[in-house]
Amino acid sequence: MTDATPAQFEQVLQRYISALRRLAWSYTQNASERDDLFQEITIALWRALPRFRHDSSERTYVYRVAHNTAINFVTSERRREAREYPADLADEPAGPDDPERNAIQNQRSLRLRDAVQELPVNDRQIVLLYLEGLSVAEIESVTGFSAGNVATRLTRARHRLAAQFYPEGTL
Amino acid sequence: MNSPPLDFDTSQDKELQQVWQEFACSQPSDPAEIARTIAHTVRQFDRKIFWRNFREYAAGGVVAIVFAGSAAFGYERIVPVPLIGLAAISFVMGYLWWKHHDLQPLDPTADARVYKAALLARYDRQIRLLRGVRYWYFLPLYVWILAATVVNALHRPPHLSPLAHAIMVAVSLVAVTAVFIWLARLNHRYASGRLAEAKKRAESLFFEPTTEK
Numbered sequence: 254m255t256d257a258t259p260a261q262f263e264q265v266l267q268r269y270i271s272a273l274r275r276l277a278w279s280y281t282q283n284a285s286e287r288d289d290l291f292q293e294i295t296i297a298l299w300r301a302l303p304r305f306r307h308d309s310s311e312r313t314y315v316y317r318v319a320h321n322t323a324i325n326f327v328t329s330e331r332r333r334e335a336r337e338y339p340a341d342l343a344d345e346p347a348g349p350d351d352p353e354r355n356a357i358q359n360q361r362s363l364r365l366r367d368a369v370q371e372l373p374v375n376d377r378q379i380v381l382l383y384l385e386g387l388s389v390a391e392i393e394s395v396t397g398f399s400a401g402n403v404a405t406r407l408t409r410a411r412h413r414l415a416a417q418f419y420p421e422g423t424l
Numbered sequence: 425m426n427s428p429p430l431d432f433d434t435s436q437d438k439e440l441q442q443v444w445q446e447f448a449c450s451q452p453s454d455p456a457e458i459a460r461t462i463a464h465t466v467r468q469f470d471r472k473i474f475w476r477n478f479r480e481y482a483a484g485g486v487v488a489i490v491f492a493g494s495a496a497f498g499y500e501r502i503v504p505v506p507l508i509g510l511a512a513i514s515f516v517m518g519y520l521w522w523k524h525h526d527l528q529p530l531d532p533t534a535d536a537r538v539y540k541a542a543l544l545a546r547y548d549r550q551i552r553l554l555r556g557v558r559y560w561y562f563l564p565l566y567v568w569i570l571a572a573t574v575v576n577a578l579h580r581p582p583h584l585s586p587l588a589h590a591i592m593v594a595v596s597l598v599a600v601t602a603v604f605i606w607l608a609r610l611n612h613r614y615a616s617g618r619l620a621e622a623k624k625r626a627e628s629l630f631f632e633p634t635t636e637k
Contacts, residue, residue: 262455262462262463263455263456263459266459270458275447295462296462296465296466300466301532314533317532317533317536318533321532321536321539322532324629325532328622328625361443362446365440365444365447366447374629378536384441384444384445385444394535395535396537397538411437414440415440
């Protein structure tokens with residue numbers, strides 16, 4: 254098996270590291286689990302990058318590998334055992350230097366993360382890709398769902414997301 | 425990939441995307457450092473897997489050579505225990521090789537739908553393999569142990585009466601059989617049972633009810 258070169262891997266990671274961290278964060282609340290998942294994703298990417306043939310965009314390729322690895326992670330036996338542990342309270346996002354703004358932003362991020370985590374896995378994948386700014390065609394390519402199915406699921410998921418994120422009024 | 429980004433043209437949608445994309449986790453995120461760590465981890469993992477496989481095949485090879493030697497020099501002509509052992513070990517190793525030689529790892533670069541289907545198919549395959557373990561693993565080894573027990577039964581120690589010897593042989597046979605049945609049941613209940621549960625869990629994640637909450 255050929256692995257990626259460190260330079261190639263580093264460049265890809267540079268572009269997607271925040272998105273991959275967010276992705277891992279949305280699949281688990283537990284800090285050590287999230288670190289494990291992030292490491293598994295990076296290992297899977299390391300192994301998958303040499304097979305990238307540019308028949309899809311780089312970002313759909315990266316998201317495919319990341320989401321599939323996350324799926325494998327959430328269904329694995331060891332993860333089920335670790336799930337007994339409570340969410341790590343120290344597991345908070347980093348924000349700007351302004352403490353007040355930081356606190357508000359963190360609160361909003363955590364609320365959105367919680368709302369995303371409440372979604373069924375298929376819808377969650379679609380919503381995550383949508384939140385990262387992917388197009389319908391890209392979401393189709395990552396998830397394998399048809400454009401119509403993506404749109405239906407996304408509409409449904411957006412309403413659920415908004416209902417939780419904006420309890421006072423939905424979309 | 426020519427379609428534009430999804431835009432439902434609501435301020436709430438835009439805000440959600442902004443909140444999400446502005447979020448950065450607090451972990452250290454130096455790609456160079458991560459690349460070095462991953463390269464090291466992957467090398468270690470590959471080395472570990474290579475040596476684990478090597479040890480397993482080497483152990484099987486040593487056992488096969490020992491049985492082949494015993495069969496060739498034949499210390500027991502009436503019941504060919506070493507030959508039965510050699511056949512059992514060869515069968516188990518051959519069966520495992522046959523079941524795994526064309527097994528491809530899951531392809532994480534496939535789309536999520538294909539990947540999920542492949543993941544469930546892999547569960548099915550592993551469950552089938554484990555459910556059959558009583559036939560392709562325990563049964564050959566049981567036949568071998570049984571043959572060895574029968575050979576012992578043919579040689580009555582001088583200090584034992586025929587009745588005591590018969591009772592000892594019967595107890596040995598029952599004990600060996602009981603242990604094998606227990607192991608087979610244990611495997612069925614825990615190994616394949618846990619995999620079946622894992623598959624159910626995966627299915628419940630992938631095939632959510634269509635009705636909304």
